[in-house]
Amino acid sequence: MPTPTTTLPGPLRLGGLTVETPVVLAPMAGITNAAYRRLCAEHGAGLYVCEMITSRGLVEGDRHTLDMLVFDDAEQVRSVQLYGTDPTYVARATEILCADHGVAHVDLNFGCPVPKVTRKGGGGALPWKRGLLADILEGAVTAAARYGVPVTMKTRLGLDRDHLTYLDAGRIAQETGVAAIALHGRTVAQAYSGQADWDAIGELVASVDIPVLGNGDIWEAADAVRMVEQTGAAGVVVGRGCLGRPWLFRDLAAVFAGQEGATLPRLGEVSAMMRRHAELLSRHMGEERGCREFRKHVSWYLKGFAVGGDRRRALGLIDTLAELDALLADLDADEPYPVSELGAPRGRQGSPRGRVVLPEGWLDDTDGRSTVLVETADEATGG
Structure with missing residues (x-):
């Protein structure tokens, strides 16, 4: 574990991209469209990521995928999260985003816990295959580098407590040139239940030289401060905490600037x-x-x-x-703001899953380079 920081992190630097306030809006399916991204940006500062799109959908020109790839006129930095299990599709999709859509940041999803994704080896299941993960990251980084665009990744602790992957994922991310890694402090089996493990985020910070972003259980701006002080993270990723509360980004901008941040709107x-x-x-x-x-x-x-x-x-x-x-x-x-809601979880929580749904034989090896995965064009979710 790193020694807790005494000062808050400064701007987040992702390759040539600088995010003045080290806060990232997590992509959420059906939520973080162009309208919501603009609304959040009007209240604060940070990096606002588009809904996740599939690499195959983009490469094949799927209409639904392209309809999701919409940006507001005021959106100065275009950021997109990409899902994929095939290195060739992911690399090609990354190139399309950079060359044809003016995207300035590409994030890769390796954290989704939804069974329809993990049963195909995607999302949070994929980092178990270290070789496949390396191939996907290397292909995306190489494609994006031609345009000076940084690539980041988001992942979870692992499949479950007996099959952890986050430290290997961090090492592979660093070796393949990924600009930063975001860690959701839950396993795939936990989904959104229970409590996020911030200690694990600190362990990842200590094991890599690239920036680590912490994700999980940030309901108020004060939680973000506690996380970076406890873990040494370079910034935070905020998902469910901002649902129905776009002003949270105002509070986050304030606390990272060393000011008070506790908006209580009537x-x-x-x-x-x-x-x-x-x-x-x-x-x-x-x-x-x-x-x-x-x-x-x-x-x-x-x-x-x-x-x-x-x-x-x-x-x-x-x-x-x-x-x-x-x-x-x-x-x-x-009517005053209901202070009883402060610090309370928002959005989906659910219960932990008894087991993670995986492709047959998925746990037999940790390489996966010869694994043939079926990637469809219409999957959309978050992690």
Whole structure:
């Protein structure tokens, strides 16, 4: 374990890319689209990563994949997370992102715990195959280097406590030229349950020379400070903690600048953020689809507020911005923020899985270079 830091980390440097506030928005399927990325950026500073796309989908020009690869006009740094299990597809997809879409940062997903992904050897299952992992990383780094674009990776502790991979993954990342590695302090078997192991993040920091970003259980800005002080991480990755709370990035920017960061917006301020979110979604998707996409966010924004069930249900059924305006207008704008929600988990949690679903014979060796994996064009998830 490294000695805890006495000062907070400065800007995050990924190759030639500098992120002034060392905070990364974790890609989340159906959440971190162009609208939400802009909303978060309007509140703070950091690196905001697009929803994960599949390498094969991009290479083959899949319509759904291309529809996800959308950027806001105000998005100055285009960042995309890529999923793949085939080194050739991942390398080609990386090149397409850099050459055709102006992407300035590519992140590779090796952390997804979803069974439909792990049963094909993807996501959090893939780092068990050290040789395959090295081939994928080397191909992506080589492709991106032609355009001066840094490649990072995200992973988990391992399949379960008996099959840990994070230290080997860090070594391989460093050897293949990866600019930084983000570690979610849970195993694939844990999924999103239990508590993240920050000690393991510290162990990874001590074992590599490249920047390590810590991920897991950052619900408030103070949690980010505790994580980097405890682990020596170069920055943090924030996922579920910002659901319905885009102002968290304001707080994070403040604490990394050495200031107080504890925004407690009244319900009227939250309503204004809800309206802005729906407006941005409508601008990118059209009003009807944008409002429908917004529905899933209502419960996160209103978590803990004394808003009745009928009003919540009505907000979860809106089709137009006018409907949203009418419903928001009736809320008590002066209601204070529910402080009981501070530090509480948000989003999915669930229970640990009894076993990780893997391809037959997956654990038999740790090389995997000769393993043939089926990569489909339509997988979309997060890690």
